[in-house]
Amino acid sequence: MTVPSRETAVQYALLIYSKPGTVEALSPAEREELSREYFALRDEPGVLGGAGLQPVTTATTVRLADGKPLVTDGPFADTKEVFGGYYLYEADNLDQATEMAARIPVLRLGGTVEVRPVLGKAS
């Protein structure tokens, strides 16, 4: 008796957190190689999309102050890890998603990847 697979594809956001300064410490050639690796991952089967972000120094924050949008510079993250980009990845299960996450170069540079399932319409 074969067990029918209940698995349908799940979409995962692979959220990339890097240690500030680690990319800047690389040589231009190393940085170019790194960016090639990131773009190559975009072309892997199952990768539906993704984006890399400019450094956190370019960020602008919007919040409500007295009910009105207030635009400020920042945030100036003094955190150990900064959100730097993501891939949207479709996989059969979490193990496949973590395997993909393990290939993201940020890990070599001391960063981490958070794997989060994307909200579906009726799950």
Next chain:
Amino acid sequence: MLALLVGYLGDFELAEESAAEAFAVAARRWPAEGVPDHPAAWLVTTARNRAIDRLRRDRVLAAKLRLIEASMIASVEAEVNEVGEGEIPDERLELIFTCCHPALAVEAQVALTLRAVAGLGTEDIAHAFLVSAETMKRRLTRAKVKIRDAGIPFSVPSAGQLPERLAVVLAVVYLIFNQGYSAPGQAGQLATEAIRLGRVLTSLLPGQQETRGLLALMLLHDARRLARLSGPDGQDLVLLADQDRSLWDWRQIEEAREILGLAAAGRGPYVIQAAIASLQAASPVDWPRVAVLYEELAGLTGSPVVRLNGAVAVAEAEGPAAALAIVDGLDLAGYPYWHSTRAELLRRLGQPDAARAAYRAALDLAGTEPERRFLRKRIAEC
């Protein structure tokens, strides 16, 4: 049976509920109508039908219903009605690996394994881990929701991943065992459950030396259970050297040694620990050999706790001074056994004041009543 249902339905909660319903139906019908030819197949089919009914009623799960109807109803019901007991696939291994998935917190792994694999009630599990039933229920629900929503697979890991994933499973089983072993009053049944899990794992994964090692280790410790505590209320801790060996379960020790013999090719941490426990059950104990095995184990695990245990063997093999030198070099001030080991060595070296102070430090950190009682007695004797 639960393993099979979880495999089909991909949903713990649903599988548990429908399994419970199937048993209730069986309890009602079987006495009157007789037990069916293939009781297990009957239960699985009934549970699955109940699950499908439940899903039909539940419009939020409409998507799931489509999936199940498409893939199961036609093919599976016909099959299950015809197959015999022996052909029901054994999916306990898949279930164990799902419950012990590294994406779940350790407490959740332990709770789920006890609930889903060992079949313990939520309240019993809560009681054994000294949390409220409500807390344990929430912990289990959170874990089940994560399994479903994060897409934790119901499968045995690939050969490449198996060693590290199996290590997680073995750690969970050993945690369950130790919870039962260190607090026999409230959680004694956990040791038995852990041994049962160990047996299931060795039968389902016969090639794994570490699995055998763990089973042998648990059997050896458990064989000394009756001798480990004494006193009017059975709450006084007795050290290995002082235990009444006629209370040891020698049949179980023999069994453990046989299992260990089969695992002798392996040199993993559980096999080595079992070898140590086996030597400690011999008379006289070959302490130099025990010390060597601890050295090997410490090299594998890098654990200061292992070095601490090794120091106890060194004390027997070479004397307390050599052992104290090792113990004092370990950074374990938050660990009660570090203090009690130091205290014992200091006592033997004729330094009662220092020994008493160390016993007091151990008492402040001790986790169970038998341990506290033992330490108070030692302080009084110093």
